[in-house]
Amino acid sequence: MSKEKNSTKNHNKVEFILASLIHCFKGGWLYWGWMLSLIAIVVYGAMAYGQQARYGLSVTGLSDQITWGLYIGNFTFFVGVAAAAVILVIPAYLLHRNQMRRVTILGESLAVAAVIVAMLFVTADLGQPLRFWHALPLLGKLNFPTSILAWDIVVLALYLLVNLIILWYLLYNKFCHKSPVVKRYFPVIVVAIILGLSIHTVTAFMLSGNPSRPFWHTAILAPRFIASAFAAGAALMIILFQILHITSKFRLSKGLIREIALIMVFAQFFSLFLLGAEIYTAFYHNTAHDVSAHLLFTSNIGHDNLTLSIYLAIAAGLSAFSILMVRRFRENVSLLNIASILIFFAVWSEKGLGLVIPGFVPTPLGEMAQYTPSTIEIKVAIAIWAVGAIIFTLLAKVAIAIEFGGLRLKRPVENTDTEI
Amino acid sequence: MVDNRSSRRGFLQGTVALTALLAGGCSSSKEQPKTAFEDSVATFFQDNYQVMTKDEIKEVLARVERRVKREYGVDIKCENTPPVADVAFGYALNLSKCKGTRRCVEACVSENNCGRNHSLENIRVLAMPHGTMDLNKSDHYYDHEQVPNSNDWYLPIQCHQCDEPACVQACPVEATWKEKDGIVVIDYDWCIGCRYCSVACPYWARHFNWSKPNLQPDEINPKTHYLGNRPREAGVMEKCTFCIQKTRKGELPACQEACPTGARVFGNLLDPQSEIRYILENKNVFRLKEEQGTQPNFWYFYDV
Known part of the structure; x- marks a missing residue:
């Protein structure tokens, strides 16, 4: 390869990055209003995190009894969103639906944003966040493959990396007036799909691999996680695509929405079925194994808020499913939107909080305990959501500008080869 | 490598x-x-x-x-007194003798420089109603006017220093491990504070420093061990180390020294002459939550 060619390529890459960055600063009042409010929320949350960094995790509502709460609950939820964002592109390739292929880039963007959010939630939960380097290969001492948390660190990092590579490949090629070669990036997509399943399975194993916590110690936790992640991921995509349809050059077709809605129906069915199976097992007998579930559903230790939210979640999940089951309803945009919002809420509440917190009560020594997130915890959590929104907005903005808006390299490249 | x-x-x-x-x-x-x-x-x-x-x-x-x-x-x-050769520590606790005075808890806190600001105690004594082994019926915060209370029996629980420790398996950064003499220790300067070990432990033996431990200068025990009772920082885990700073020098752990009823027997499992070996060989001993498969080195027994 000649030096000249190399330097042109590097020049193209610099121009790609610059053009993308510059494009992030181009937007109307709606865009700036949205971004500035998100930044304000992040700054506000960062100040709350400052309190936590200074005084320790005692500023949260957590305790030795309920040692994980809002942060880890959101972590499990967003790992699911991240996984679903890519797995939903399976139909694009397996079924060769061209509609789905165009949204691959948006799925990838959502995956990147969601993985970063998940990672931030774990970091916020650490007592010594500056020591994160102890988990880095070579520098630290990662307990791999023994610790499931170490597995989680590995697969999440790989998943983020692979999705960034795919995004780069698709966008950079389009930017350089080349069309991405399916043969080249399809294998990477397969890797991403496998990793997508892995991140959520490993996150489920992280909880289910604790015999000392019978509430989680169930083999259907991983399938349950995958099913609910598909439902929530699809719901989020339906909402996001419609918003992008209104606010950007991205154009949404009815076929695409129908496709995703169909995935959502199946996922929601399996999710509810598995939840039902859990409830049966927990309630048909009254063993020590089932105490956590009994406490959660009957609220006899002052889990009041949690009990209310689990019932609301089940009600929301069932009503959404009833809407989605009927084709006529499913194809009605407003009803579909209602169902999507209901499912998103239901999964967040059932998998995020309704799964993590009850697992801690009673403690292995039979102590009853309660947990209410502190204001600081809530502020930090909202700020991390806002960081995710910022990342997705920027990625989607650039992706849409390149894919649909004609943001391209100024000089056309002579078509030598398609390699990058 | x-x-x-x-x-x-x-x-x-x-x-x-x-x-x-x-x-x-x-x-x-x-x-x-x-x-x-x-x-x-x-x-x-x-x-x-x-x-x-x-x-x-x-x-x-x-x-x-x-x-x-x-x-x-x-x-x-x-x-950093190293483990002594041919020593494997074990503990046996006589439930007939334990009267629930919680002297072991107090002694543990002051020996091990535990923070006084939150109930960071590495021993829990459970008041159990007679006639049941169900931990869910236990009272962790009993405040009896007089112990023993006639309605209860008492069950002290601390780290069982398991041979297959779930906590060590869980730690993502190898900040905790089992030493040659059987004690499960933590490097407080390496712990990242994720608390996954405390999620994994079936004995609820691991405790987190939610804030900087509140220690008054006159409360500090100056004889410390790096892996044991040196004052901790905020944001790291801690646990019972069988008083590593004492026991590796041939002394007894503070909880046994403080027990007024003689319910506690600490010793070297590899020494055939030790009292703990006598108990294991001659009493009907049992281990708590043995079905968890962590192979604890902590036994309970009754006099009769």
């Missing part, structure tokens, strides 16, 4: 030196006292205890002593 390790150490030391240089000009020569900042930078880049060289450990111990002096104005001695 060897190459990796040495290059990593070189990198870390280089970074420490560079940071110290940037921070304090050229003042980091050995004769001058280290500043708090230099020490915290050095602690930040400190290696995992299990792979430290002897020189590194020496430096680390001196650093711990300096930190306590700086923060509390107390001179402590921080040692």
